[in-house]
Amino acid sequence: MSEAAPTWWYFRRANREAGPLTWDELTALLSASKLSGEDEVSQDRATWKPAGAVQAMHAGAGGAGVALNYSGGLVGPTMLSGSAAQTVVGMAMYVRIMSVLILLVAVLALAAALLMGIFGISEGNPGLAAAALVYMFLGLLYLAPAIYLSQCATNFRLFGRTNEPAFLNKGLSAQKSFWKYTAITALVVIGLYLLIIVAAVMLGVLSGAHMV
Amino acid sequence: MSNQNAGATWYFRRGGRQIGPLTWEELAALSAAAKIVPSDEVSSDGATWSAAAGVAGLPFSGGNTLDYDVPRERPTVMTGYACDMLVQTSPYARIMSVLMFLAAGLMVVAPLLLETGEAAMGSSAHGAAYVCVSFTVAVLYVIPAVFLSQYASNARRFGKLRESRALERALRAQKSFWKFMAIFAIVVVLIYVVLIALGFVMWSMAYRV
Numbered sequence: 001m002s003e004a005a006p007t008w009w010y011f012r013r014a015n016r017e018a019g020p021l022t023w024d025e026l027t028a029l030l031s032a033s034k035l036s037g038e039d040e041v042s043q044d045r046a047t048w049k050p051a052g053a054v055q056a057m058h059a060g061a062g063g064a065g066v067a068l069n070y071s072g073g074l075v076g077p078t079m080l081s082g083s084a085a086q087t088v089v090g091m092a093m094y095v096r097i098m099s100v101l102i103l104l105v106a107v108l109a110l111a112a113a114l115l116m117g118i119f120g121i122s123e124g125n126p127g128l129a130a131a132a133l134v135y136m137f138l139g140l141l142y143l144a145p146a147i148y149l150s151q152c153a154t155n156f157r158l159f160g161r162t163n164e165p166a167f168l169n170k171g172l173s174a175q176k177s178f179w180k181y182t183a184i185t186a187l188v189v190i191g192l193y194l195l196i197i198v199a200a201v202m203l204g205v206l207s208g209a210h211m212v
Numbered sequence: 213m214s215n216q217n218a219g220a221t222w223y224f225r226r227g228g229r230q231i232g233p234l235t236w237e238e239l240a241a242l243s244a245a246a247k248i249v250p251s252d253e254v255s256s257d258g259a260t261w262s263a264a265a266g267v268a269g270l271p272f273s274g275g276n277t278l279d280y281d282v283p284r285e286r287p288t289v290m291t292g293y294a295c296d297m298l299v300q301t302s303p304y305a306r307i308m309s310v311l312m313f314l315a316a317g318l319m320v321v322a323p324l325l326l327e328t329g330e331a332a333m334g335s336s337a338h339g340a341a342y343v344c345v346s347f348t349v350a351v352l353y354v355i356p357a358v359f360l361s362q363y364a365s366n367a368r369r370f371g372k373l374r375e376s377r378a379l380e381r382a383l384r385a386q387k388s389f390w391k392f393m394a395i396f397a398i399v400v401v402l403i404y405v406v407l408i409a410l411g412f413v414m415w416s417m418a419y420r421v
Contacts, residue, residue, distance in 0.1 A: 008240060008269060025293050044268045078295060079245035080288040081376060087383040094390035101397050165237065165289040172297035179304035186311055 011041045089160030099149035109139030148178035220256040241289040243270040299371030306364040312357035319350035359389035
């Protein structure tokens with residue numbers, strides 16, 4: 001029902017109203033327990049009913065394929081100017097190029113891991129087998145951002161072709177996943193490097209003290 | 213409980229100019245962007261017209277002033293969800309831009325320290341060319357970092373104030389970032405391909421001799 005019959009939903013809690021939301025957004029709020037059964041929902045802002053009733057509908061629809069990670073500030077739709085829409089569509093090609101290149105890096109790393117693994121095991125070389133694990137890890141690390149960027153490029157392109165808001169939703173959601181993943185991974189990797197450096201310095205200091 | 217407003221086709225008119233048919237979302241986006249105000253006339257059949265104020269569920273944001281352009285065409289709708297997705301990217305983009313600035317700073321500082329250290333010890337192995345290369349690489353890191361930083365700032369501003377100008381700037385900065393990255397990556401790949409080809413040619417020539 002979500003995309004075939006787009007209708008707006010509103011919800012209110014203690015005199016504060018939010019909306020309009022799409023059905024997907026509303027059910028995502030329910031799934032994420034951001035809405036409680038005591039909140040009220042409405043389609044016309046005139047007749048209100050408890051969110052629990054919609055929750056039953058939502059459960060009856062089998063979740064309706066909603067897997068949105070919604071934790072936002074609940075605002076209404078806005079109008080995208082023509083130039084802004086063109087910017088989004090123009091971005092698609094560059095995002096596609098980057099997704100392909102990153103995917104290539106991931107595939108090369110995974111292929112290298114496979115070869116190293118085969119040789120490492122057949123020749124009984126534990127060093128090579130360990131390197132294979134490292135390369136496999138790197139390949140998998142690059143796979144996720146390549147997929148996010150590919151989703152982003154596809155949906156931006158479809159948005160340009162159809163002007164359908166749902167494609168913009170998916171494209172921007174994929175873009176958010178990309179930046180979230182990249183930032184968190186970068187911080188974790190830097191943290192690991194710092195730990196290694198600190199450990200190396202500590203070891204150096206300890207062995208130095210031992211020699212004296 | 214179904215909303216008749218949502219299923220219908222909508223028309224909008226003011227001062228002899230009419231647009232439509234519009235979907236309910238398009239009508240809502242126009243009123244949210246203050247392109248339609250409560251005193252404008254809307255119709256769901258193109259025959260009977262009534263004030264937009266009487267239509268339940270339209271999210272007006274512009275008050276009832278007439279100091280705005282009449283919309284000329286169907287609007288491109290950006291849902292509240294899409295807005296949130298964009299705004300929530302801001303902290304992550306900020307982190308990445310700061311990391312890229314830091315990397316650029318290290319590129320400049322590290323070889324300088326190395327150079328002065330080596331000069332103090334009387335043996336400059338790398339020389340000025342080395343410093344030049346690292347400066348160039350640093351600049352290549354700074355450019356996307358600036359785009360990303362602009363994106364993060366404008367996305368945050370859009371989240372706070374809902375300014376369409378901030379939205380446009382954020383999207384433009386993001387596009388510039390990806391354009392730079394894609395062109396840069398392709399150039400780097402091409403340089404690698406040329407180097408590998410050169411290496412292969414030299415290797416095969418050496419063998420022939």
